[in-house]
């Protein structure tokens with residue numbers, strides 16, 4: 001087994017151990033260019049990442065809702081060595097209104113990023129066909 | 143009922159194993175009971191950690207050690223809770239004395255250096271499972287392989303919110319290295335300057351190499367006993383204990399990443415139980431894995447107002463001859479950081495300080511000492527206050 005194939009095999013297995021149906025659904029929807037999470041119909045809070053029960057009030061009555069596609073850059077850094085992506089790998093916390101801060105990949109030159117700048121969502125398709133979310137400074141060309 | 147901290151022992155902190163794992167455990171066990179002035183056969187409970195919490199499997203190591211050490215025990219367990227693993231072992235050992243079930247217990251923390259990039263290839267299946275267990279299935283997709291980016295973003299916010307500078311952080315690193323130079327157990331003992339810190343390799347901005355602790359190897363043990371077991375050294379006992387775990391792991395979705403609820407609440411509980419205030423503490427060891435984080439911890443433990451720790455460090459207040467000496471061992475940055483054992487390294491340093499046995503780095507006649515441990519990015523914390531009688 002070559003290393004890339006081994007990584008895929010054991011990642012699938014790890015996800016089957018530690019994941020859940022909601023995580024699977026999140027990434028399935030991301031592939032369809034939908035950016036969603038679960039909202040609790042009892043307390044009204046939107047959770048991130050999604051899971052089977054509301055972490056605020058422990059209700060299981062949840063509904064999928066669209067997440068905002070623009071947000072504010074709360075903090076950012078870059079990894080000198082990266083596990084999945086080639087270095088330098090920019091990572092940030094993006095504040096989404098009504099949700100909270102999500103950890104995400106950031107597209108953009110580290111030096112040109114500033115705290116509190118507006119950022120917008122884009123879908124990043126990876127070599128294995130899966131899709132992850134990343135944010136880029138708002139209003140820039142792709 | 144009271145619990146005496148009767149003895150402790152540590153290995154030197156090093157990059158990799160200098161003996162085997164079982165030899166390392168046996169070494170600290172035997173030296174800790176000798177320091178406590180009790181016999182190995184008097185030990186009724188043994189509580190150990192795994193080989194750190196990110197490395198290779200150590201399933202059933204506790205059971206194996208009962209055999210290897212030749213101990214008949216009333217309690218035996220392996221405890222894991224990230225960075226607070228060895229304080230969990232300590233907690234179990236303390237409680238078995240408090241309930242009156244056991245009179246003498248030993249807690250041992252250990253760690254073998256984990257290199258996520260090297261081990262990722264050598265121990266591929268295990269490393270992938272570890273990454274998913276540590277950071278969760280969602281964030282593993284985003285390639286988070288170490289906690290460094292999380293701490294880097296917390297540090298960036300701390301600079302943004304309070305005007306703390308890289309020079310402030312560097313001054314702390316230099317102070318800690320100075321302490322480590324006087325500690326034969328420390329991994330890093332070559333003096334450094336502020337300029338060297340500021341020009342060291344960038345790891346994850348704003349964190350440079352010398353702002354970071356490192357994965358290390360080492361073991362530490364402590365002996366806890368009922369108050370009528372007194373040994374031969376000055377008596378040190380547990381005066382307060384506090385613990386709090388926030389409903390988050392690494393980055394919380396809403397809570398602050400520059401003020402940590404776990405450190406505030408665990409220390410408030412410990413101060414309350416001990417009937418003391420932060421100002422009463424004479425020496426402290428805190429679980430500081432990055433310079434900026436260490437400054438935030440000083441504030442959250444109540445030693446300084448929020449945002450002012452750097453100024454107090456610059457004024458020398460946290461040095462071994464300062465108003466509140468913190469991390470006289472050299473801290474995680476310069477003592478080295480065998481994470482699974484780190485809290486018990488801290489506890490050993492505070493015990494020696496309280497007994498007046500800390501040699502060149504001894505602080506002046508301390509009576510009250512504090513130990514702080516955390517896991518995740520301070521998502522959970524434990525604070526122990528000890529008193530010399």
Ligand SMILES: [Zn+2]
Nearest residue numbers: 040043054057
């Ligand atoms: Zn709810």
